[in-house]
Amino acid sequence: MVWSVQAQMAQKFEDGLVYKPTRYIQILKSQKKSEKLVMNRGFRDSTPFSNSASLSTSSLAGSNGVCMMRSTWRDEQHPSFLNFISCFLKENSFRLNIVPIAPDFIFNCGGLSVAFMFLTNWDGVDTESFYRKVQKLKEQFANFYVVITLPTKEQNDSLIHSYIKYGVRLGRPTFVPVRDLEMGFEKIVKIAHARGACKRQDALAKIKAEKEKSVQAMEIYLQVVTSIPGVDSHGANVLNQTIGSIEAIAKSSKEYLLETTDLSPTTAETITRFFRDPKFYLAPKID
Incomplete structure (x- = not known):
């Protein structure tokens, strides 16, 4: 029940969003099953990605915003997954920067910063350290989400047990369980984009209200004069x-x-x- 509610909370930010498909996603989906299994484990045993220059400059347009990736998180990921991230951000007009930050990702969209912790492998996680970091980041960022890859029921049950054990308040922060890495990053981008769009709409509504107030004040002024x-x-x-x-x-x-x-x-x-x-x-x- 906990996770169904969490999933609904995450889903509400995605309604109405459509992202352009990328050819690279189709290529990635067709990779060999053995490589796919390695990806779902989070690439902990894979060679770290070393070509940081090509990754950090792969998305230059940035019309939708900026994505900042934690440099140490990048070093733990497989090149195939990093290439997927680069292609997905480029297709959706996000600029990517590799920086030493506390969360794994920070998206700046529409004047709003949204932070994410993206855990790609739940197995073997030190839960005490994990929830301590979650608590610390929650206090630092007003908009903070935890995305976790949980491909099996056993992993999902383990996370629910730890969630209850450490007394995490529902929605503070919002946990977003996903089945695989690609889905996890797509969720991250969609949430960040949706929050930024809401921020822009609020700003436009405020400008409209100020304009209407100004018009009303001018009408009163003309009546008096x-x-x-x-x-x-x-x-x-x-x-x-x-x-x-x-x-x-x-x-x-x-x-x-x-x-x-x-x-x-x-x-x-x-x-x-x-x-x-x-x-x-x-x-x-x-x-």
């Missing part, structure tokens, strides 16, 4: 652009109004009297 006898909408806009606020208009002298605007002397005189002579602005207005 055009209530002055002899001042039409053109005159109100002129005053807004040259003088500014209603308070500034009220403090302006006739001479200053004539100097800074194209209003007539009669209108300038009316404006100064309107704000300074109670007998004038309290008197009944007859059109």
Whole structure:
């Protein structure tokens, strides 16, 4: 039950997202079964990837954001999986940087940072150290996810047992169990992309709200200024652009109004009297 809820929490960030298929994914899927089994074990016994320059510069566009990969995590992975990561990021317009960071990945999308811990092999994990690191990263990053490759039921049961044993609060952080490495990284990219998209939508909504507020304020401004006898909408806009606020208009002298605007002397005189002579602005207005 714990993991079904966790899976639902992770899935809600992926609804509506479609990623472009890559030819490399198809090639990777067709590899020999023996190599696939090694990949699912996390490549712990494989040769570390050494060509860091080609990996770090493989995705240069970065229109969707930046992916930062922990350098020591990279050294533990098989070249085939690293090539898959590079191709997948490039297809989805993410720039990849290899840096010495605490989590395994940090994605910067739409002004939002999302951190990930990606455990590619659960077997033999020191659970106490693992959950201690999870707790530490959770405190450092507001948006933090733990992705774990669990190809067998035994591994899944083991993780659930440890999850309960160490008293992890549901969703703090969110655990995302996956069946294989490729699925795990695809989940990471989709979650990061979705969170960034939500952040951008929130920013756009805020800008829209501010714009609507500004329009409403301008409407009120025009209503007040055009209530002055002899001042039409053109005159109100002129005053807004040259003088500014209603308070500034009220403090302006006739001479200053004539100097800074194209209003007539009669209108300038009316404006100064309107704000300074109670007998004038309290008197009944007859059109």
